[in-house]
Amino acid sequence: MQARDALPVAPLAPASALAALAAVGDQRQQAAFQRALGGQLGKTLQGQVLTRLGDGSAVVQVDTLVARMRLPAGIAPGAELPLKLIALTPRPTFELGVGGARVTAEALPAAALASLESGAAATHSAPDPHAATLSRTGQLLGSVLAAAQQAGQPARAVTGAAPLLAAPGADATRLAAAIEGAISKSGLFYESHVAQWSQGQRTLAELATEPQMAGPRPGASTDPGTAQFISMQLATGEQGALAWQGQLWPGQPLQLELARTEVERDAPDERDGQKPEPTWQSRLRLRFAGLGEISANLALTGTQLHLRIEASKEAGPLLHAHAERLSAALTAAGTPLATFAIDGRADG
Structure with missing residues (x-):
């Protein structure tokens, strides 16, 4: 169990504004909260009551997490609570060590955490006007990123555990579905998929195919391996880019x-009243025994597809010989090539 990063606050008076913020559910935060607790099921964690809200619920710190709970009356801010995690869905549920009462936990929105921390700062005398502080969420993300750095070489791609296809020779439809499934089920989008499941848009069986459901990831969120994966998730959301590596078929x-x-905003299309299309860029790299390494670079904007293939000089003539066949297949699929180029390289 990780050492608790205690928030140094004095007991606060009930705050109606904070209670209103806490009442606003954030499915992504709730999913992340459940995931962080995934490896703690059945364990007893140490909790501390930070404050009571105006609606009678309480803000409780559980290890490095902060949640809203409806505790029995008489438990005051500052109280230490042994909390046994007995369920994760539909909400994390804890059994109190005193009296055996059961309480459910709900992740607090970031705005509520910021309000709580601001209220805590206001209770301290002689505050330093130049002091900069991070929110609880910011502190947690900072600890995750620091742990990711401890893993040494940063993880830059998700690695597939098994080949996408059993053997070569699959048609384009099966190949596309295999690649799409590998990306979708990589775990990078697990929290958004949990949100979709909560809205009835996904089944539990679909969630079960992702690594987070195959078993709890070892350690807490600050375990270096887990932290690297979370760091990749953050980078994917922030940069809109991802990388996957593995085997297309065995070998x-x-x-x-x-x-x-x-x-960018104020682009010509937008000034004309039309929403500009985003550009999807992808790079596919394969190495064949007889052809060497082949790299396909694609850029898709709306229905405009630009393709550039880089290959060895030995493979270039073979690719040129089948270029018309490729162009015709893409046109038949509804995505004609706007530009097409094959570049030869001296290194095979």
Whole structure:
């Protein structure tokens, strides 16, 4: 169990504004909260009551997490509570060590955490006007990023655990579905998929195919391996880019990079009243025994597809010979090539 990063606050008076913020659910934060507790099921964690809200509920710190709970009457701010995690869904549920009462926990929105921390700062005398502080969420993310750095070489791509296909020779539809499934079920989008599940848009069986549901990730959120994965999730959301590597079929390595580039505001299309289309860029790299390394670089804006293939000089003539076949297949699929180029390299 990780040492608690206690928030140094004095007992606060009930705050109606904070209670209103806490009442606003954030499914993504709740999903992240459940995931952080995934490896603690059945364990007894130490909790501390930070404050009571105007609606009678309480803000409780559980290890490095902060949640809203409806505790029995008489438990005052500052009280230490042994909390046994007995369930994760539909809400994390704890059994109190005193009296055996059961309480559910709800993640607090970031705005509520910021209000709580601001209220705590206001209770201290002679505050330093130049002091800068991080919110609880910011502190947690900072600890995750620091732990990711401890893992040494940063993880830059999600690694597939098994080949996407059993053997070569699959048609384009099966190949596309296999790649799409690998990206979707990589775990990078697990929290958004949990939110969709809570809205009835996904089944539990679909969630079960992702790594977070295959079993609790070892350690807490500050375990270096887990922290690296969370760091990749944050980078994917912030930069709109991801990388995947693994085997297309047994013995055939594949590297895939995807990125989405938004058009800047005030672009010509937007000034004309039309919303500009984002550009999807991808790079697919394969190495074949007879052809060497082949890299396909694609850029898709709306229905405009630009393709550039980089290959060895030995493979270039073969690719040129089948270029018309590729162009015709893409046109038949509804995505004609706007530009197409094959670049030869001296290194095979």
